[in-house]
Amino acid sequence: MLKCDNLHVQRGGKTILAGINLTLQDGEVLAVLGPNGAGKSTLLAALSGELLPSLGQVLFADKPLAAWLGSERAQRLAVLPQQSSLNFAFVVDEVVGLGRLPHASGRQRDSEIIGLALEAADAAHLRGRNYVELSGGERQRVHLARVLAQLWPGQGGQVLLLDEPTSMLDPLHQLATLKAVRAFAGQGAGVLVILHDLNLAARFADRIALLHQGGLHAIGTPDEVLTEGNLQTVFNLPVIMSRHPELGCPWVIPR
Amino acid sequence: MRRNTLLAMALGLLINPAQAAERLISVGGAVSEWLVALGGEQHLVAVDSTSRHPLSLTALPNVGYQRNLTAEGILALQPDALIGTEEMGPPPVLAQLKGAGVNLYTLSSAPSLPTLEANLAQLGALLGREAEAQAQYQAFQAQLAQLEQQLSQQSSQPGVLLLLSHAGGNPMVAGTDTAGDWLIKLAGGHNLASHEGYKPMTSEALLALAPQVLVVTDRALTGAKARAALLEQQPALAATPAGLAQRLPVIDPTLLVGGVSPRVPKAVAELAQAFYPALQLPSSTLAGSAP
Amino acid sequence: MKPLFSIRLVFIALALGLLLAISLSLSLGPVAMSLDTPWRVLLSRLGLPLLVEPQAQLIIEQIRLPRTLLGLAAGGVLALCGVAMQGLFRNPLADPGLIGVSSGAALGAALMIVLGAGLGGLAPEWSPYLLSASAFAGGLLVTSVVYRLGRKQGRVDVATMLLAGVALAALAGALIGLLQYLADDATLRTLTFWNLGSLNGASYSRLWPLLAIALLVLVSLPRSASALNALLLGESEARHLGVDVERLKRRLILLTALGVGAAVAACGMIGFVGLVVPHLMRLLLGPDHRTLIPASMLAGASLLLLADVLARLLVAPAEMPIGVLTALIGAPFFLYLLVRGRSHA
Numbered sequence: 087m088l089k090c091d092n093l094h095v096q097r098g099g100k101t102i103l104a105g106i107n108l109t110l111q112d113g114e115v116l117a118v119l120g121p122n123g124a125g126k127s128t129l130l131a132a133l134s135g136e137l138l139p140s141l142g143q144v145l146f147a148d149k150p151l152a153a154w155l156g157s158e159r160a161q162r163l164a165v166l167p168q169q170s171s172l173n174f175a176f177v178v179d180e181v182v183g184l185g186r187l188p189h190a191s192g193r194q195r196d197s198e199i200i201g202l203a204l205e206a207a208d209a210a211h212l213r214g215r216n217y218v219e220l221s222g223g224e225r226q227r228v229h230l231a232r233v234l235a236q237l238w239p240g241q242g243g244q245v246l247l248l249d250e251p252t253s254m255l256d257p258l259h260q261l262a263t264l265k266a267v268r269a270f271a272g273q274g275a276g277v278l279v280i281l282h283d284l285n286l287a288a289r290f291a292d293r294i295a296l297l298h299q300g301g302l303h304a305i306g307t308p309d310e311v312l313t314e315g316n317l318q319t320v321f322n323l324p325v326i327m328s329r330h331p332e333l334g335c336p337w338v339i340p341r
Numbered sequence: 342m343r344r345n346t347l348l349a350m351a352l353g354l355l356i357n358p359a360q361a362a363e364r365l366i367s368v369g370g371a372v373s374e375w376l377v378a379l380g381g382e383q384h385l386v387a388v389d390s391t392s393r394h395p396l397s398l399t400a401l402p403n404v405g406y407q408r409n410l411t412a413e414g415i416l417a418l419q420p421d422a423l424i425g426t427e428e429m430g431p432p433p434v435l436a437q438l439k440g441a442g443v444n445l446y447t448l449s450s451a452p453s454l455p456t457l458e459a460n461l462a463q464l465g466a467l468l469g470r471e472a473e474a475q476a477q478y479q480a481f482q483a484q485l486a487q488l489e490q491q492l493s494q495q496s497s498q499p500g501v502l503l504l505l506s507h508a509g510g511n512p513m514v515a516g517t518d519t520a521g522d523w524l525i526k527l528a529g530g531h532n533l534a535s536h537e538g539y540k541p542m543t544s545e546a547l548l549a550l551a552p553q554v555l556v557v558t559d560r561a562l563t564g565a566k567a568r569a570a571l572l573e574q575q576p577a578l579a580a581t582p583a584g585l586a587q588r589l590p591v592i593d594p595t596l597l598v599g600g601v602s603p604r605v606p607k608a609v610a611e612l613a614q615a616f617y618p619a620l621q622l623p624s625s626t627l628a629g630s631a632p
Numbered sequence: 633m634k635p636l637f638s639i640r641l642v643f644i645a646l647a648l649g650l651l652l653a654i655s656l657s658l659s660l661g662p663v664a665m666s667l668d669t670p671w672r673v674l675l676s677r678l679g680l681p682l683l684v685e686p687q688a689q690l691i692i693e694q695i696r697l698p699r700t701l702l703g704l705a706a707g708g709v710l711a712l713c714g715v716a717m718q719g720l721f722r723n724p725l726a727d728p729g730l731i732g733v734s735s736g737a738a739l740g741a742a743l744m745i746v747l748g749a750g751l752g753g754l755a756p757e758w759s760p761y762l763l764s765a766s767a768f769a770g771g772l773l774v775t776s777v778v779y780r781l782g783r784k785q786g787r788v789d790v791a792t793m794l795l796a797g798v799a800l801a802a803l804a805g806a807l808i809g810l811l812q813y814l815a816d817d818a819t820l821r822t823l824t825f826w827n828l829g830s831l832n833g834a835s836y837s838r839l840w841p842l843l844a845i846a847l848l849v850l851v852s853l854p855r856s857a858s859a860l861n862a863l864l865l866g867e868s869e870a871r872h873l874g875v876d877v878e879r880l881k882r883r884l885i886l887l888t889a890l891g892v893g894a895a896v897a898a899c900g901m902i903g904f905v906g907l908v909v910p911h912l913m914r915l916l917l918g919p920d921h922r923t924l925i926p927a928s929m930l931a932g933a934s935l936l937l938l939a940d941v942l943a944r945l946l947v948a949p950a951e952m953p954i955g956v957l958t959a960l961i962g963a964p965f966f967l968y969l970l971v972r973g974r975s976h977a
Contacts, residue, residue: 134868163872171722174919184865331880409821413661433834436693
């Protein structure tokens with residue numbers, strides 16, 4: 087669905103990403119892992135068209151990203167940045183409603199979707215609240231609801247790019263958010279999500295891409311990618327690999 | 342005889358109130374002064390903010406600064422005519438006033454005798470007092486001529502600077518093409534400043550010019566206070582020849598803007614006395630003809 | 633934030649306020665007349681056989697009506713441009729001056745006033761037009777320089793533009809200072825009055841350019857309302873929502889340069905309206921541009937008209953500079969809302 091071939095990205099004359107080949111399939115959750123400075127956010131920026139590749143290209147539905155008309159692309163590709171700089175006193179509903187901008191679905195349908203998206207992001211209780219009075223974690227969930235509303239209800243051919251959607255959340259809401267993302271992918275959309283928590287990635291991702299020094303070190307199922315060797319090389323972190331006692335997915339225990 | 346004339350005039354006004362222009366607004370200090378000097382004060386219904394002489398004018402409604410007049414404010418006073426100088430404005434308001442049937446008389450504010458003569462002739466005609474205007478001009482001119490004649494016998498013309506000061510700022514020095522320059526020349530002085538218009542000058546530059554007389558004017562203060570304030574702000578001035586000799590005459594700043602005032606002969610005589618202490622001026626000259 | 637009052641109520645109040653401001657502006661002035669006179673003049677113009685005093689008719693048609701139209705257009709357009717700039721810079725305290733249009737217009741006007749006086753005075757029948765044209769051109773010129781400086785690789789970098797605007801404003805200020813140094817006393821006073829703004833001397837012939845531009849801004853800006861909302865999220869977020877951000881920015885800058893340039897050219901520098909009216913409306917209605925834009929237009933026009941009524945009445949037959957009054961009326965109200973907003977938060 088979203089595909090990059092031999093992607094190179096430079097910033098200020100320095101090569102940040104080199105030779106990345108990646109395909110995001112419909113309905114899958116692809117987690118991107120890597121240490122600070124590995125190029126995760128740059129990859130997301132390149133995949134969303136914010137940064138232009140110095141070499142290679144990004145294809146969305148077999149069409150170069152730049153060839154898409156802004157509003158048509160926005161109906162099928164949504165991006166959640168790591169942090170929002172929004173500092174205006176919108177009501178929460180209005181913030182989520184901004185996600186409906188690319189669609190002309192009418193006030194009533196929009197209002198329904200706003201409610202459903204907020205519910206999906208476990209933020210339904212924030213309806214009617216002043217955005218600037220929310221905590222960091224609450225704001226993060228509101229923005230998740232916004233990008234969900236942008237693609238609602240989610241279908242094949244759509245792509246959702248999330249940059250650390252759990253960075254400001256407590257453990258309970260980290261789980262809730264990733265469950266919501268998982269469920270959304272279940273509707274058919276492809277989701278690429280940057281994560282820092284290896285175990286959350288192991289639990290919720292179909293595949294994991296491991297970035298190391300601007301290159302793709304490994305990509306595959308959690309079982310294939312989360313190995314003691316890979317994690318030692320990429321994170322310089324000695325770990326013991328185990329399994330989740332109930333779910334059976336890989337479980338990373340730092341030594 | 343004179344009393345009879347006045348009586349006749351008063352009767353004339355009562356009997357035929359619509360003879361000359363009835364309700365006048367005067368804009369510009371000198372214009373207002375001359376209107377009063379020519380006996381037109383009872384026709385004035387308002388003046389502008391620069392009309393401060395004689396003091397009785399300040400009791401009249403004030404139409405604001407002469408360059409910032411307003412059409413409706415003036416129309417509300419129902420004037421027959423508006424008299425001012427070319428400094429009146431803004432032009433769109435003057436156009437509106439003209440459109441509303443107000444007669445506009447625009448005099449020149451240039452500091453020169455021919456201008457004054459023409460202005461007085463026009464004011465005289467407006468008030469129906471041509472002879473009076475003519476007489477006033479001749480008296481004015483005669484005083485200056487007499488002074489000029491006396492000055493021609495004086496030698497060693499003093500070097501003069503005229504400082505326009507106001508609280509807190511560097512004093513502005515009157516250069517060429519200013520009313521200040523004209524006054525200095527009439528009083529027999531030599532203006533040391535060669536720039537055009539009013540410009541600030543540093544104390545050092547003032548010292549270098551070594552003025553023998555410093556003419557002091559202050560926007561807010563008068564007399565000895567103006568002098569003291571200037572020396573306090575510019576202590577270096579005390580070291581000029583003028584400062585050392587205490588030759589610091591003070592003149593009224595309203596003489597410097599808005600045209601030639603009837604008070605000019607008296608002010609010039611006072612300046613001349615300061616420039617040439619040996620000068621023997623008749624007391625009538627110093628008393629002047631100012632109303 | 634939940635609006636303090638219902639949106640409908642605020643709009644009804646704003647519309648009534650504007651109607652009141654218009655009728656006060658037509659019926660109050662140094663020339664006393666009854667409150668219904670303007671309406672009698674209007675009806676008699678429409679053909680009703682009403683008796684209207686010719687002087688009242690002249691004052692209303694030739695003095696107060698153009699003045700009212702000027703106030704409506706200038707107040708509305710200044711507030712609208714304030715909304716556009718606060719949206720562009722994503723900052724509720726942004727002001728149209730940030731992109732250099734006001735400083736450029738001030739420089740244009742100062743050039744014309746001082747050099748005009750230096751050349752022995754302009755022909756009085758042409759000077760108002762030349763002054764307006766020069767101010768308008770100065771505003772457009774400086775803004776286009778700021779815009780060019782802010783362009784990097786085909787994108788307008790708002791932060792660079794902001795800094796370029798500050799630098800060019802300083803440069804314009806220096807040039808104005810130089811002109812002031814060259815100017816004589818009387819010219820200085822003309823400059824001072826111009827800098828304080830005034831609706832005095834409004835005439836139909838000088839009104840049309842501003843009316844046309846005000847109409848353009850009024851029609852164009854609401855079409856960008858939703859895009860402006862998205863822009864508040866950030867430029868890349870707005871792009872992800874399908875907004876052509878570069879086009880939006882160009883549009884906002886162009887509309888502001890035209891709008892503020894024309895307003896300043898027609899009535900001098902009137903500060904405060906563009907900064908505070910949108911801010912006030914945001915406090916009342918929230919930041920949604922779909923309501924903010926029309927509300928700011930109504931409030932800006934009302935504020936300027938009311939300030940002008942006071943300007944002509946307070947020291948009649950003279951007149952106060954309107955810039956002084958917009959600030960005198962607006963600032964305390966603004967402070968009140970700030971303090972009140974803080975105690976709510």
